[in-house]
Amino acid sequence: MDFWFAMLLFIGALVGCLLTGIPLAAAIFVGFAAYYIVARHRGFAPKPLFKMAVKGGKEAFSVVRILILIGLITASWRASGTIAVFIAKGLSVITPSLFILIAFLLSLLLSYAMGTCLGAVGTVGVIFMALARSGGVNELYTAGAILSGAFFGDRCAPLSSSANLVAGITDTSLYDNIKYMHLTALLPLGISIVLYFILSAKSPITTVDTAILSELEANYDLSWWGILPTVIMLILPVLKVPLKYAIPTSVLAAGVLAVALQDMPILSFLHSCLFGYSMPDPALDRILGGGGVLSMIHICLIVLFSGMLSGIFNGTGMLGGLHSIIRPLEARIGGFPAMILTSIVICATFCNQTLAITMNKELWQGIYEEEHASHRELAIDMENSAVFISGLIPWAITCSVPLEMLGVDAHALSYGFLLYLLPLCYLFTKRIWFPVYGKNKKA
Helix, strand or coil, X not given: CXXXXXXXXHHHHHHHHHHHCCCXXXXXXXXXXXXXXXXXXXXXXXXXXXXXXHHHHHHHHHHHHHHHHHHHHHHHHHXXXXXXXXXXXXXXXXXXXXXXXXXXXHHHHHHHHHCCHHHHHHHHHHHHHHHHHHXXXXXXXXXXXXXXXXXXXHHHCCCCHHHHHHHHHHCCCHHHHHHHHHHHHHHHHHHHHHHHHHHHHHCCCCXXXXXXXXXXXXXXXXXXXXXXXXXXXHHHHHCCCXXXXXXXXXXXXXXXXXXXXXXXXXXXXXXXXXXXXXXXXXXXXXXXXXXXXXXXXXXXXXXXXXXXXXXXXXXXXXXXXXXXXXXXXHXXXXXXXXXHXXXXXXXXXXXXXXXXXXXXXXXXXXXXXXXXXXXXXXXXXXXXXXXXXXXXXXXXXXXXXXXXXXXXXXXXXXXXXXXXXXXXXXXXXXXXXXXXXXXXXXX
């Protein structure tokens, strides 16, 4: 009973944070405190519990360091004009009968470069929605395409916080995971492109407002040099350069461009990297402002507290009782289908992608080890379930915030094809990538 009482308290804290606007990290800390008390009630001494929490926090801290670097890169790319170049070049190639497909592909490219769904939605997504509304394009089609593209990078980009978190907690190679994520995305990506091509023909844009492009040209040097920081982030990971070196190299290149091309003082660039980039034009600032180390503090605290909570769960075996529910389900319908169901329940209950990842790891790692399934298989299964499914729960943070940014309701999710095609396709093709679940040796 004490476990479920703590669960209700945890959920209540999450709901309270969502309704009041209090940072979600506060609710995660309440959950940690509640389960710490449960563990004490069950006879665990403070010192061992402290060691469990520290161990979980240490595992999470490797992800926190990358998140801080991601904060640097999101601000530096804004200051250097890199994101502006992406948007401007994308807008310049708009074809009326391919508008929705271009919105999907440009959102995909930018999210892959930035590693964040919210970054892509808040920049190119907002612009394409404005163009869709002024040009007579079905806004639900457009929003669905943007969400699909934005979640692609949120799942498998080297800069993705979820990809780094999954690799960190499963003790797998980020780049090996990315390779498998690319391979398992090929079929659903191809189907999505065809579907968005059909929707583009069904709802073409009638007029294109070039005011945004003119504003970008007036405020930035939009030469092709602007994509250099992105090229660095695409090439260095391929060469297996660790992110802790690749990201600072990209930030350095962005700093040179900000000073040399955008005439930005060095001190202003450094200020932007810490506190976030801002522009004097309010309209452009809403689209291109933001980023910076401080912008990542909240998500860093969520990851850190989630790691500490995971350490308590793992060390005390507190989630063991749930295995009696999951095990028969896994035996009846299979590991990945059962993980889809647990992901839905966790995302719908806790409204949080990070918790969906960490709790799935705690629930499933022991079962995968019993089945002799590799850590890599566990990582890819979580990427193809928990990460994407969080984008399909309308009240979850990773879904509700993008919908609010785009100014549409949950009906747009019907056209976010990649969000549900990827788990469905993987459901039927998993044996191609991991052919002997339950028999393959641990990697």
